Amino acid sequence: MDLNTLLQRAQNLNNDAKAECELPVVERTLQQVLQATTELHSRVTQTGSKEIQAHILLGSKGVDLPKLNQKLEALSARKTFEPLDVKMDTDVRTFLKNERENSILSVIEDTKKNIKDSANKQRWASMNKVWNEEKTRLLDALIAPSQNFIDLQRLPEPTIVNPHCQPRSCLDPLELVYAQELRHYNELLLKSSLRPNLVQKFAHLSQSFGDSRLTDMWTLLACVTQISEPLRSDPIKSRQQRPEFVTHAKSYLERRYRVFMCSQTGGSYAGNSYQLVLAYVNQRFRAQQTIGLVDTVGERPLWPLVYYGLRCGSTKVAVEFLREAGSSHDEFAQLVADRNAGETNSKIENQLRLQYANKIRNSTDAYKKAVYCILLGCDVNEVHGEVAKTIDDFLWMRLAMIQPGDADNYGKLQSMILEQYGEKYFNARQQPYLYFETLALTGQFEAAIEFLARQDDNRAHAVHMAIALFELGLLGSARSVSQPLLSIDIIDPQPLRRLNLTRLIRQYVQRFERTDTSEALHYYYTLRCLKDPKGRNMFMACVCDLVVDSGVFDTTIFDLIFGKRQSSDQNDFNSGLFRQFECPEFDTRTMAGQVADELAALGNFEMSARLYELAGKYNLALKHICILLAHVVHLPTLGGSLRERLGLEAQRFNQLLASDSIDVEPKMKNSFVLLQDLLIFFNFYHEGKLNAALDLLEQTQLMPNTSDDVDVVLANVKRLSGEVIKVLPDVIVAAMEITQRQYKQLKTGTGSSLELSQMQKLRQRAKALSNMAATMPYRLPNDTNKRLIELELDMH
Structure with missing residues (x-):
């Protein structure tokens, strides 16, 4: 088929389309089609595949996406999220109820959080104390020198002593x-x-x-x-x-060397320094040993005589030898005399220093060089090994070179001994x-x-x-x-x-502070002028640690230091060891109060109460006794128990309060009196003396007899202290059990009208006790409520 035929068919098709439907005619050239294709491709690649898929999906459902985008952009969220107008709640009763419950819940949460924080704090404090104790024990066991700053507190090492045998002294003779x-x-x-x-x-x-x-x-x-x-x-x-430290050290070395010289010469010249030096030099130097010595006097070497005269502290003898040697040594003799008199002649010293620098420095006479260096301070780093044979000689020469008040050279000598030479050089071990x-x-x-x-x-x-x-x-x-x-x-x-004197003494004393307590106190007394980081007197701090660390059950140290009570009188204590150290700065009362504070912080309330009493702090003593009574007042009495000991203490304090021997706060006194009455009440209760127990309980006015008495009793309860309130649940249960026992006794009787009347009163009392427990402003234990219900039901 040729192109003409193809063109003709195309035109026919075009004509047919126009005849069937009226569509707009689109005429594009190939270049326009290419351009449109390019634009479409670029648009697709920019928007991405997901957006294209969204367009296709929404377009298939009939949604116009461009219009939708315009509507969304026109929306405003400003008014949507604005706060609404708060409408007040007009239900006042409900509002107040909610506020009350929220307050109670907040108090409970705060209390719970405080208890948790306090428990964590105490746990970490206890752990820190144990670790510090172990670290201190290890560090104190080290024997190497400690020169680093380590902030550790000395803590005690527990010791168990048999109470049935007398301790032996740990001190050697x-x-x-x-x-x-x-x-x-x-x-x-x-x-x-x-x-x-x-x-x-x-x-x-x-x-x-x-x-x-x-x-x-x-x-x-x-x-x-x-x-x-x-x-x-x-x-x-x-x-x-x-200058005294240098002068006295030099004098000590001179006196000791003089004793050595006397021992070498037979001791016959001890009173004559001139003859002693002559005899010593004659013995030390023979003819062959004077080689190199330049000057002589009387056929004896001059400068050894001068040196040993100075070495044994006889300056006048040295001057005498110089003057015997002739006028050529007059200047040096004058220098030695001036030094002995504490005077200074700068002119002569400068001349002699110049002479030393020009001639004597290279001299073969080692003693002459040594004497010049000692008196003029020349060549301070020279060792003079031919003259100074021992450590004493070396130290004496160095000390003699130091002028009064010359702190620099003194410090250099100290550094040389301690740091440059040290323990290894001196074979100190x-x-x-x-x-x-x-x-x-x-x-x-x-x-x-x-x-x-x-x-x-x-x-x-x-x-x-x-x-x-x-x-x-x-x-x-x-x-x-x-x-x-x-x-x-x-x-x-x-x-x-x-x-650190405190650490030194405590390390020494801790070995015998339990067996030789009297001696230990005298050692601690030497620390009375020092303060610990808390500002406490170190003597009192050491005694306090000794007493606190002695143990809870062993009161031997307490009685030994503070004295033992002889009778019920609070001032009747025999003389303790601490009384001999009383002074205006501290006394036994102050010491007892400090130890009591430490024991109270550790929870040993029984001994802290005794020491608070000794310190004259009766309110604190009664406070801690009340705290202990609140824990044991409802228990039966056992021999040697805490309750028995507290019962005796309570009786003694009751006598003191009755005689007005001590002055305490009224509130503390009332709490103590109530607790002591409850102690007696529970004694009657455990002994089966029910009527006596009820009579005593009625005197306290803590329990109601009828429902009408509940409000009055609750008003009294609100004024009680925390220690008494803690005992109330046990008192209510005990009162209910006494009522139930009495009811059973009457129920087994003859059933007379009197007995029925008494049974009715007992049921009213039981009901009153139950009402009181239900309306208490404090939450009672679940076991208490359960027990009360059981006892009351048993009476119906």
Whole structure:
């Protein structure tokens, strides 16, 4: 078929279509069709397949989607979600009822939340206490030096003591001698006598120990602590500025070396220093040993004579040897004389320093170099090993080079001993006395005492050295009693440490505070000037911890410290150990009140009530007795039980109240009297004395006899304290049981009119008790309501 034929057929078809229906003629070129196709494709790809499917779906259902979109855009949600006008509830009765119920529910929820928070707080506090106790026990068991700030409180380690045997003393004979001497010292202080020097007393006491090294330590400590005036400021800061510590340490080394020189020369020249030095030098230096010594006097080496004259503290002898050597040494002799007189000649010193720098520094005479360095302070870092053969010689030379008030060089010497050399260099574990003496001679008492305290054999000496220095005001105490045994304060001169005297004494005393309580109190008394983090006196805090930690059932420590009551009189206590320490700052009453507060916080109300009474706080004593009575008043009496003990206490307090011996608040007195009456009521009830019990109950006016009495009784109940209200459910049940028993007794009788009348009264009383229980403003236990219903039904 050719193209012409095809065109003709197409025209025929076109004509037929026009004839059948009138449709608009669409004439598009191929380019227009291509353009429309492209636009349709781009529109489809932009809207996405899901939107196209939505258009198809909604279009098949007859929904015009473009129009729908326009309608949705025209909608406004502004008025839809506006708040509606609140219409007030006109039902006042219902409104008030709802408010009342909501208030009750809110109070219940708040109470429940508070109880839960309080229980969690107490649980975490108890757990924290147990962990702190364990951590403190572990740290106190360590023997290594502690110099980090660790805030831990010392907590007790429980000890079980057999009450049927007398405790043996835990103090050995040496510790007992120390304790007796400390007791005597405290007794002098308490009598307002003159304060003796405790260091001197202990030093004199050490001579009876039979240990020469121990005697030397105490003698050294007594020597270096002889200051002209007591330190009024911080001991750590004042120690570097006071020249006495350097002077006394140097004098001690000189006296000890003089004794050594006498021992070497036979002791025949002890009274003549000139002859002693000559004899010692003659013995020490032979002809072959004088090689290198440049100057002589009388065929003897000059500078060894001068050095050993200075070394044994005989400055005048050194000057005499210099003057015998000739006029060439007059300037040096004058320098030594001026130094001995406490004077300074700057001109001569400058000339001699220049002479040392030009000639003597390179001299072969080691003794001459040493003497120049000692007196002029030249070459402070020079060791002078040929002259200084021992630690004592080295320390003496370094101390002699320090000018009065030269805190910098003094601190450098202390740092060299403690930090640069330290325990390892001095082999301190094998030679503890040597290391202690080195620290003490350089004014580092705290580090020396802490080092001794780490050794079991020397711990007792360390404790008493610390106490003696503290009493003299020379011990650098820690800023807080909760710090480690040895600590560093950044504001203190380096390298001085601070010693926690409280921790040291408590670690020492806790071993025998139960067996030797009297001695323990005297050790704690030395802490009377310190405060704990709560601001309490440390002496009272230690005694308080001792009493509180002694246990709930063991009252031996209580009776020992505060005295034991002899009769019903509240003031009739025999003398306790604490009474000997009474002073204007604290007395037995104050101590008893503090211990009572601690015991009350721990829940030991029985002993806290006794101590509150001793402290004169009778309201608190009665309060805690009432709390205990509320728990046991309804129980039967058993031998040795808490109820029996409280019954005796209640009788004694009742006698005191009747005689007006004590003054308490009326409300507290009324609560106590009611509880004591209820105690007697339950005694009658358990003994089967029903009539006596009812008579006593009627006197209290706590229970109604008829329904008319219910309102009056409830009005009285609202004025009662919480302790009495807690007992009321048991009282109601007991009253109902007594009524039921009496009813059964009458029911088995003859049935006379009198008995019937009495039975009617008993039923009225039972009904009144039930009405009271139902209208109580407090919620009764379910068991109580159930029991009351059973008893009342049994009477019908």
